[in-house]
Amino acid sequence: MEAFLEIIRQEAKPIQMTVNTPFLMDTPGKVWFIDQGQINVYTVQLKDGKPEGQRFYFFTAEQQQLLLGLDSANSVHHIGFSADATKDTLVYEFDLARLKELALTSNYSPIIAGLISDWVTNLFFGISENENHPNKAANVLIKKGERVILREGDSISAQKKVVWAVIKPRKANTLLINGSGKLDQPTKELLLPLCRESFWESNGNLGLKFIGTTEAIQQEAAWQGLEALDNTLFALEKNAIDFVARNEQIRLKSKYQNQYIKTIQTLKDAEAILNREAADKYAKGLRVQTDDVLFNACQVVADPAKIRLVPPLENTKEGYDPIGDIARASKVRYREVLLDSKWWQQDSGALLSFLKEGDTPIALMPVKGNRYEAYNPVTKEAFRITEKNQHLIDKVAYTFYKPFPQKKITLIDLLKFGLFKEKRDFYILIIMGLAGTGLGLITPILTGVLFDTVIPNAGKSQVMHVGFALFMALIGYILFELTEGFALLRIETKMDHSLQAAVWDRLLDLPASFFRKFTTGDLADRAMGINEIRKLLSGVVITTILSSVFSLLNFLLLFYYSVKLALVALGISLVEVLIMYWIGRWQISKEKQALNYDGKTQGIVLQLLNGISKFRVTGTEIRAFNHWLKLFTKSKQFSFEAARVENIQTVINSIMPLLASGIIYWTFFSSSEWGKLSTGQFLAFNAAYGAFLSSILAMSAASLTIFQVFPIYERTRPILETLPENDDRKSNPGRLKGNIEVSKVNFRYNKDAPLVLNNISLQLRSGEYVAFVGASGSGKSTLIRLLLGFEKPEVGSIFYDNQDLNKLDLRLVRRQIGVVLQDGQLTPGDIFSNIVGSSPQLTMDDAWNAAKMAAFDEDIKQMPMGMHTIISEGGSTLSGGQKQRLLIARTLVHKPRIVMFDEATSALDNRTQAVITESLNKLQATRIVIAHRLSTIRNVDKVFVFDQGKIAQTGSYEDLIHQEGLFKDLATRQLA
Template identity: 30%
Template structure:
């Protein structure tokens, strides 16, 4: 309880309220009191009242009630002036008793420090609605009953939460609440959270509420403050009402769009070629909408074939409205350098005349510009690029609606990386042919060239092997570039889509996980993608090489090929066995790791509370137990990994010995 509150309660018990001439009434919830006359006041005798700001029409409150503060027994609520855009509505409970319509003689019955405490509580209650971030830079802090020189536009604070009434010299001009000239008054109550500025340098003075009461100017001070507060509150509530109206409009548009999409899906059950519902718009609303859909279709976004109606909101760009309607994330990018020579995916751009166009990648490299009005598609050259603005909009497709497994994730990114996968496959086949060329040429050299001492053919074979080596290196470079491009495109599509899906999940989902555990799970998808892209591609390329080597082995000796098959089966069986054992331990380790990381994040955020409650030792002990369980699983998983490494290190030597033994037996 604050000192002002305690001081006020001590005065309440010592006042003889029966000597006051004001009207004593109840103020139950079903009988609120409207303070709509200047100079009016409500004094709370018992219970409490909640104070609301309301608009008034024909003497009656209308519209929404905006809560301000709660006044307890002994506190007062002063009415704003007649020109105020809002009035105060006082709502109590069943046991509440109030006094209003106090004559001037009643105020004279208050002791100066009692009336000052009443004023401080009223100002403090309203100031809670004035909360605003403190400005940066140096500020002046005033104590009661002091004077100081102040710079122009320098923030002025009080030294405590209690109101300190600040007045500037006449030459300085009025005080501007929060530096806003529309919120200016000759005297204002400031505190450690409410500040003001002056337009010209000069001298300001500060007095306490007791001194204000003693000077007899407390009514003028409250009137000036209420006038400024009314203008501040009017601006804030107008913004709140405007935002609420925008939310209602957006909610209505979203509900309408959801219903139309559902009906559209129903219509496609009957007619697979149903483009839209009867009566629905079959053409985009405008050129930006048309270009947006061209880019969306190029990205393979669901439901981009049918234009959706959008609701335009004042001050919201049409691009943002389209992105919200189609549930797509967007990002502005800069078109710099020779951007048209590189592939960054489909983009939405604008000409210098603000005409929207779609930038679509070409199969052979570069970009085409698609005009949504004429439907003409032309190649982007340097001259055409100069006719475009220096920025564009990239679209980030969401995950498909039925994406619930790794297979669905793979199918969602496959169209994006399919050209690079084809290029990697072609390079793998070419590399396999080159790999098969070396043993064939070696066989020809040993069997034909060397016995006949054919130097010319010997030189030709050597040159062929050199060319094959350069070709294999070139194939590897192209394959590596294609792999990097595929990974980059997959990252660009997958990361944005996953975070978009996560941000759209209901709030109940996030309560099931700690922060660290959830971040570990989300980023774990990226680790899986990296592992699959590296391991899968290398595995597929390894299979490609193995097919050519197997064909060559069968060509030379099918019996040795069978022996090689047996060795491969042994290696595969050992790898699968230890891999499955390691995978089981890794799953448990990752689960423990998520628990540990979540606990660490929570501990760091609440470290101060743990130290205050002397619970940091218990927190450390709990972390140690959790970390020990995680490391136990790590050691188990690593032991199986070590067994695999030992096997793979020894297996080539054993396999070579077996192959040579088989060759010596089978080739006799």
Template identity: 30%
Template structure:
């Protein structure tokens, strides 16, 4: 078994040990079979047992004298030639139980016989090996966390000085540590881990001690401990310590299970309440209906779910919350479990009159989390899941909120994305701005049709009839149309600017979230410059979509109204214009596809050159030492000239 001290002994020691066990078997020992259906209670402090054949699993279990009262908890497994010691329960409700297999054979010895072996000089070392193996197995069951990598090694027979927070371990041998001066803590615990200076304490490679202040300790071998007065009392003290630790661990597990069941009951009750609220939602004008689909027990989770619902983010509880554990950093842990990112923002001035998007805030007095949700232009509401209330934000309400809030950033879906997926992701929450842009385009197109109509009226009716009053009226109408078109143009430009900013923010944060979550092997296939160029190319695509592409669509809408007017004036001319436009579209599409293909090659060289330049700049000192500046320049010039050639070809198209 891995970690057993018995396995690390030389062959001659193991041979001597087997001979000693064989001798005890035929002289003092009482042997018996130990099948799995007959557990052996190790609660007799005056007895020891040695496994002669097979193996046995050691459990802890609640017991009362000779009866097991509850479920067993597995500790470790022992093999042949292993020592099992009887441990008095004392005040502990737990005891040790050994369960063998079908071929397990065990020898029982009175403890006094084993003490005689430990006292005799010729067999003391062998008895120490058996005892060390038993203690090491208990340690493996006791310590369930990885020990620190940096530590001071404890050597038997030597005194060691430790500074504050120094960690002490023994890798090769089991040693008994006696505190001569200072304060040592088992596993570095601040509570319940202090060692008694009067009682030596065993340490193996699985455990460690940490100095709470400057300390001096003495390390002793088990053989030395057994020769001292009260040596076996130290072993009994360690047994009591193990029982306390296992009992504490069992109680903690029970508390976690109770908390889990309690949380499960609360979650079930919350689901029932949410279902009832959903049924009542059609008859409700707000209030509880707003909170019907969020967690009813954890205010932070509920507030995050309210914010996430506005951003199309599914906020899930952290697994530790379901197990009843307390989170160290609740907001960061929730964000990690639900795969979104958060950023702290300051609520300055009249922040609710600007559009900052949904945010997570806190009440200033009790730090209770709330959701800050925009409801329109220059308006926010506070949704308090704990009180299940919705409150409009006013200056007085804002004064009661914490100065800092948190915004959420939606990640990409966890799958391979297409261009259509990116468009849907980017424009999911900006359809209000898109609608404003389209509406302004339609209004401007409608106003544009009025100019040729009014011009026709002027030349056909007003001028021939010398109608000065009508000319003034039409002039005023044209002026009003011009002013309205200017207002529509300003509104459209603001909407386009908002759209570019919001889409860029959505795409860039989601992209960097995806990049930072990629495995390390992904980055080996790209140079730094090439990877940066690929990442920022998405921003170029976004600028194209929200800039020239939208302007082209609006231009098409504008031209559609002019085409309608042209059909009204002369259908033959209109058909001719349509044919010419179709020819232009086909030619532009053909050359555009060719140019895209050429630009793709140019982009490949741009990424390669960016990576090369970064490598040259970072290694310029090495180039100078090696006198390789000309070779570096030649490498750059070769790729740069090729990029320019391909760029020239693309522009010629």
């Protein structure tokens, strides 16, 4: 290389470049060699031979790489390439003819072959980076010396190094480069390059023989082939620029719509004050005006629940799941439901469905009387669902779930969230409770009338009238109680539906670091705490509290009859309340400790069950049992003490009525009230006080239940108060291309712990195959966790396609990454469901293709039930190698752009590993492998050697194995 550099420096023209001093690479006979620094190459649009408008990044040429002049002047696409230094850069310009001369010499041909290979790779790397021309997964990978027949439907790519093939003039029009690129009709044979970043297809059978770059550049046909590619590259880039411009328009339009969602809704709310009856009563649900009828129907369905939907960006739609696209863009959950035979006669909430004819989306909206209307966003008309027309609607529908606000959730927030659309039932509950209490006042009043007036006058007819009044009051009370009970039941059901779904949605959105704080069983117990609170506060408790509040009317009636006796009754009630408060505080302390130990017990039970086989192997069943029994005993001890407190309260409540009556009677007979109150008035007072005291005692009993809510809520608070890892400020990453950059990252798991990663920096290009190696604890798996967003760097940044991971929606990033862990778990079910998961677009053929890529298809065929073979809990029906291959198939079925393997092939033999490696090469994804068996990474592009949280070495396998250092030491120990 030094001799070649010497020739360049002597013969070529030096050009000292600085930042923002670009030049057009528009001279076909010229070559530029980068001696120092680096150059960014941009695609530019040309007008009169000069750059105009925005420039688009194409690729970066590094030190000791070449740039070749391109014939942009004769391009019909008005596209060119501009070179601009990223820092002070020294470039040498010389003639292409001189380069060709040097390529014919044995001393310099290998060097120039490497330079030309880098140039070709850079060109097609820039092409593959464009979303309009994604790098296709080739089904055949080519090495030099191979002969292939490229048939229609096939796709080929270079396995690793650039290869060249002869294209005859009569066959040139059948070749498709990167999906759509075609050659101008050549007049002579050409040698065309094929690299890993490009792929070829054909409209017909095309016989090809491939040679290496060193052999190719010694033929004029290779240089003519590079020249012939110019116009093809310009055509592909022109399409890419148009595609980017369209996407930018879509992005800006979506951004504009999202910014004005709240403004539009505010204006509509203001309009509703003046115009209560709109011509289209469902139009208020259309917060964002779009031409997408499915999105409009979804908005109408989501509006009653106050769910704000956001239209998905065009370039992020997955196509096969449009409802899922909307839900993911809006950060809400949805699920599929089945409409039964009489679905329109019961309120199941707002639903989204489709008309069978034309597949038109419609909003199914509940109306009064347990009936449904169907709103058609196309015609903007609604019609009532009946027995006669219900068959027009598809039986599959969808419902959306409202998430919690992206803030810390308090107990008041929980009540507001659960009752936000149940105000009508809540008002009914209050009104019926007040009405029932009002009717209850009739009993003491009529008691006084009966003993003071009716009985002394011996009026039989009056007795009948009083009896009839009491009977009617009883009937009214029963009806009020029934209405109150139905309203309460509706509130409970809808609160449980909305609250529990929101809690689990919040739990699934929490950062991965949150889950380190709790065991699985303990966390599940905490998540179900909301449901426990709802059960504790439902039914009798709410009714009792409301009745107790409304019993104040009886308390006021006491003062009507006797102020002195009423004050005595008030004193007794205050004593009861103080006792209730003291016992409640006592109970809370016991319940809190019982729940904490119960959570620990739940957590350890799950771990013990999963480890039964290990306990039997090691003979430690007794130790495991003792560990569980210790926690269980503590839990039951505090539960017993809490129950004893409740028993004390029950005894006090049993004594209080007798004690209170005795005090009231003694006060009455020993005071001046004896002569003031008539018998009827005293009995009326006593009846009113009895009702009031019963309410106080009932509330006392209910308070014990209420006090249980607080320790349960305390356990649930971490889930409610931890903020989700994704919020409205996180942006959509779009379709990832596979570029990853880690810049000066430091990380530690705890503030006082040592650094696990120390100043880590690395850069991976799309399609690269790299390995992380090193001793256990050197930071390899931790870096994978950071790349997945499970942890956040203490210092530094991580970028995907030049986008800061900290600012991206992590759910949408992870959907595009395939991850296989050494201890990955299978889902109970059959093999097919384990491979395709819940993806509706994946078919049985997709599952078989993925199994073949993972070298698992033959194993499945040998199973009696094939793809429908049942997998038990923990996957015990499969061997270790079969589990790993099934996990790999589950990853590859989605054809991710980035794949991460953490010792995912440790249980596989060499042949199986070779098949999987070949499949990954065809996928053309960016691949990161953590490996301890160094023999499995011989074919990777680059190896990063980790040592105590730092990257100690970087290079290819062959380079590192011959260098003194940690990698060679690791390899030597394994070979030994």
